Amino acid sequence: MRSALKKLPIDRIRTEVRSIDGYHLKSYDCPVKLNQNESPFDVPKVLKDQILDRVSKRQWSRYPDPMPMDLVETLAHRSGWNPQGTIVCNGSNTLVQLVLSVSTSTGTKVVIPSPSFSLYGLYAGIYGGHVVNVELTRDYRFDMTRILDAVTQEQANCVILCSPNNPTGCIVSNEDLEELLDSTDALVLVDEAYGEFSDSSALDLLPNHPNLIILKTFSKALGAAGIRIGYLLAHPEITREILKAKIPFDINVFSHVAAMCILEHDDLVEERVSYIREERDRVFEAIQSTKGATPYPSHANLILFEVHDPRQTFQALVEQGVLIRDVTSYPMLSRALRVSVGTREENERFLESLSQTLCEPVPARN
Secondary structure (H helix, E strand, C coil), rough: CCCCCCCCCCHHHHHHHHCCCCCCCCCCCCCEEECCCCCCCCCCCHHHHHHHHHHHCCCCCCCEEEEEEEEHHHHHHHCCCCCCHHECCCCHHHHHHHCCCCCCCCCEEEEEEEEHHHHHHHHHHCCCCCEEEEEEECCCCCCCCHHHHHHHHHHHEEEECCCCCCCCCCCCCCCHHHHHHCCCCCCEEEEEHHHHHHHCCHHHHHHHHHCEEEEEEEEECCCHHCCCCCEECHHHHHHHHHHHHHCCCCCCCHHHHHHHHHHHHHHHHHHHHHHHHHHHHHHHHHHHHCCCEEECCCCCCEEEECCCCCCHHHHHHHHEEEEEECCCCCCCCCCCEEEEEECCCHHHHHHHHHEEEEEEECCCCC
């Protein structure tokens, strides 16, 4: 018989964790998939064959490198930074988790613009942090004055900025970012997962700002979400502490080899990024011309737009074989949907389906 004082197994899980909803993404079977901001271009077969050949020559019975230094040095060189301030990890999401794990504890204040990538707040909450959300402006831009005020007033330990932002596509200028960095000693984590699709990057600010941390990924512009490689750039005294929380051997042999091969083909990446940027601007203009839809300017490979009945629109598109992202559960986005930029053919299919679906204009905001 269970003692009245004896805890249930679930009671051994921290309250902070049990009070949080996990990250969920419902699966749909649609031929046109524009819901996860992935590259529409796969790694070319000739490159895949090269990767597989190199992997087959590695000894699989041995652990991979604890930290693949050739990959670290290559990424540091590409970024104009030093290897001692560079960490490669199993996806940039893991790096967000690592940064928060070494900087956040019960009651720690973490400032996050809202709406933004939901995993930031989820991870901060798991470590016991208190998330201070700062809403974007009415036209979905960063309100840097309010962000700085929140950091100062709340004595925040960390600020997380996704630039370009997911799901809105807005960016923080280097001028505004530098003012923030100079005004606080809080860690400022800038997630540049979509950075290649914009003309803005915080890399130039790294040398003079020891509280700046930048994240990059292979999942978007490099078109390799499947290999799960992300990397972090910061001052060595910061990376030294983050590395203490990193799981050893987390970069498997396949991902290591694939990343090195992909980095040997910069011309392919530049060509595809240029294509996606052109398509993004074309799709934006087309949505803008569609009765009943209001898009917002984007610096990423995604476009946020509002419609009168987003859930009905989303379902109608699914029924036509086009999958985009329903973001109505996000703060401020009760009328919004998000579409990733695909190939021209995929984008045309989306635009045609959207045009057929919509019939009512977006009502004015109160």
